[in-house]
Amino acid sequence: MKVVGEFLRGVGEATLFLFAILSALPAALLRPRLVVHQLYMIGMLSLIIIAISGSFIGMVLALQGYRTLAQFGAASSLGVVVAFSVVRELGPVVTALLFAGRAGSALAAEIGLMKATDQLSAMEMMAVDPIKRVVAPRFLAGFIAMPLLAAIFAMMAIGVAGGHLIGVILLGLDDGSYWSQIHQSLHPHDIWESMLKSLVFGAAVSWIALYQGYHAAPTSEGVSRATTSTVVVSSLAVLALDFVLTAFMFR
Amino acid sequence: MTSTGQETLVRVRGLRFAFGPRPIYDGVDLDIPRGKVTAIMGPSGTGKTTLLRLIGGQWRPQGGTVEFDGVDVHKQSRSQLFELRKRMGMLFQTGGLFTDLTVFDNVAFPLREHSGLPESMIRDIALMKLEAVGLRGAAELYPEQISGGMSRRVALARAIALEPAMVMYDEPFTGQDPISMGVLMRLIRTLNQALGLTSIIVSHDVEEVLSISDHAYVVSGGKVLDHGTPEAIRNSPSELVQQFLQGEPDGPVRFHYKAARDYAADLLGGAP
Numbered sequence: 147m148k149v150v151g152e153f154l155r156g157v158g159e160a161t162l163f164l165f166a167i168l169s170a171l172p173a174a175l176l177r178p179r180l181v182v183h184q185l186y187m188i189g190m191l192s193l194i195i196i197a198i199s200g201s202f203i204g205m206v207l208a209l210q211g212y213r214t215l216a217q218f219g220a221a222s223s224l225g226v227v228v229a230f231s232v233v234r235e236l237g238p239v240v241t242a243l244l245f246a247g248r249a250g251s252a253l254a255a256e257i258g259l260m261k262a263t264d265q266l267s268a269m270e271m272m273a274v275d276p277i278k279r280v281v282a283p284r285f286l287a288g289f290i291a292m293p294l295l296a297a298i299f300a301m302m303a304i305g306v307a308g309g310h311l312i313g314v315i316l317l318g319l320d321d322g323s324y325w326s327q328i329h330q331s332l333h334p335h336d337i338w339e340s341m342l343k344s345l346v347f348g349a350a351v352s353w354i355a356l357y358q359g360y361h362a363a364p365t366s367e368g369v370s371r372a373t374t375s376t377v378v379v380s381s382l383a384v385l386a387l388d389f390v391l392t393a394f395m396f397r
Numbered sequence: 398m399t400s401t402g403q404e405t406l407v408r409v410r411g412l413r414f415a416f417g418p419r420p421i422y423d424g425v426d427l428d429i430p431r432g433k434v435t436a437i438m439g440p441s442g443t444g445k446t447t448l449l450r451l452i453g454g455q456w457r458p459q460g461g462t463v464e465f466d467g468v469d470v471h472k473q474s475r476s477q478l479f480e481l482r483k484r485m486g487m488l489f490q491t492g493g494l495f496t497d498l499t500v501f502d503n504v505a506f507p508l509r510e511h512s513g514l515p516e517s518m519i520r521d522i523a524l525m526k527l528e529a530v531g532l533r534g535a536a537e538l539y540p541e542q543i544s545g546g547m548s549r550r551v552a553l554a555r556a557i558a559l560e561p562a563m564v565m566y567d568e569p570f571t572g573q574d575p576i577s578m579g580v581l582m583r584l585i586r587t588l589n590q591a592l593g594l595t596s597i598i599v600s601h602d603v604e605e606v607l608s609i610s611d612h613a614y615v616v617s618g619g620k621v622l623d624h625g626t627p628e629a630i631r632n633s634p635s636e637l638v639q640q641f642l643q644g645e646p647d648g649p650v651r652f653h654y655k656a657a658r659d660y661a662a663d664l665l666g667g668a669p
Contacts, residue, residue, distance in 0.1 A: 195576075230517070263496070265493050265494070265495055267489065268489055268493030268495075271486075272507045272511075272555075273480070273482040273510075297623040388428075
C-alpha cells in the first residue's frame, strides 16, 4: 500500500511540476538566447552519438533484411525495409533512448547539483523564478531537439553511411532502385507520425529528467539517484508510449 | 523605494515552525532594527538558517508572522513576494554562485534579470560592486577557480547588486582562515555603513560576530534565550548563554546525547 501511495504522490507532484513548466513556457519563449544555449547543450552535443548510432542501426538492418529478402528474391526492396523500420519505429525510439542517456541524465545531474549547492535557492532569493529561468528553457530545448535528432538519426540509418552503404556498396544492389522504391512507398504521413512520436518522447524525457533533478534530495546520493532514475524511468516511458502511439497509428 | 521609516525593519511575532514532528521554533519574537547589524547566534541545529529562509519567504511558518518593512511576508502573492525579495539580499553558506557563469556574470545576473539597464551600465555597476569587495581582478574567473572566502565575497557583491535594504548572512565565517574572516568582517561592517543596509548575521562564531554587531539574539531550543547589545549578551545571567559563549563542553546542553537505557545497564545487560 505504501509503495502505491508513494507512486501516486510522485505522479501527482510530477503533474503539478509539468503544469508549472507549461505556464512558464511563454516566459521562456521571450528569452530565445537561453533556449538556444540549451539547444546547443542538449541537441548539438548529442549529435555525434545520434549520428553514429544511426549509421550502425542502418547497417545492421540492411544486413539482416537482405538475408530474409533474398530468400524471396525481393532483395531489391531492401531500401523499403530499412526506411520503414527506421522511420516508423527505430528512429524515434532509439533516438529517445539515447537522448535519455546522453541529455536526460545530464539535465537531471545539472539541476540536482544546482539544487544541492543552493544555486536554485539563491536564484529564488534574487526574485528570479528557477522554473522560468532554468527549467522551462531546458524543457523547450528538449522538445525542439528530439524530432530534429530523430530525423538526423533516420537519415544516417537509411543514407550513405547506413543502409545504403551495406545494400548498395557492399551487397551490390542497384542504387536507383534503392532510392526510388523508398520514394514510392514512404508516404508523408509516415514521416508526420514519426515526428509526432519523437515530439512526445522529447517532451516525456525532458519532463522526467527535469522533475527528477528538481526534486532530487540535495545530497550527492540524491543527485546520483536522480540521474539513475531519469534513465530508467524515461526509457520505460519511451517504450510504453511507443506502444500506445503505434497502436493508435496502426491501420 | 517606499519605506515606512519605522525603527524596526523585520518584525517576527510568535513564530512557530516544525520539520515534520521536530519543532524548530516555538513562539519566537524578534525585532531587527533598521540600519544596524544584528547577530543571531545559537548552537548548531537550532534552525538559524531556517529563520533566514522564513524571513525570505522561501518556507512558510506553521504559526506567527514575519513582517518586512511593515508587510507580512507570508501573506503576499508570488509576484509580490518577488518584489519584496528584490529588497533583500542573501548570502548563502556555500555562496550559491552559478558555476556556469563567470564571477562578473554572477554579479551582473540580478541586474540583467531585473534592472532593465543597458549592458554598458550593468557592466559599470557590476565592476563597482566587485571593486567594493576587492575582486574586480577576478571578474573573468569561474567560481571553481577561486577560493571559498573569495566566493563568499563574490556572493556578497551579487547580494548587494540591486542595492537592497537588507542583507542576510548565513554562517559567513564558517571554514574561513583568519585573513578571509577578517576581510569578511570588515566588509560586512563597512558595507552596512556605506550602503545604509540592515544586516542580519546568523552564526555560531561568537567572538567574531559580537565584535561587529550592534544587537544580538541567542536562540536555542526554539526559544530566544537572551537579546541585547553585545555587552549585555556577554554578561547574560542565563546559564545556557554562558555555556554557549564560553564553549564549555557540559552544562545545560549535555555532552551526552540522551540514551534510552543507562550506561551500566547498557554494558552489562548484553544485546537486547
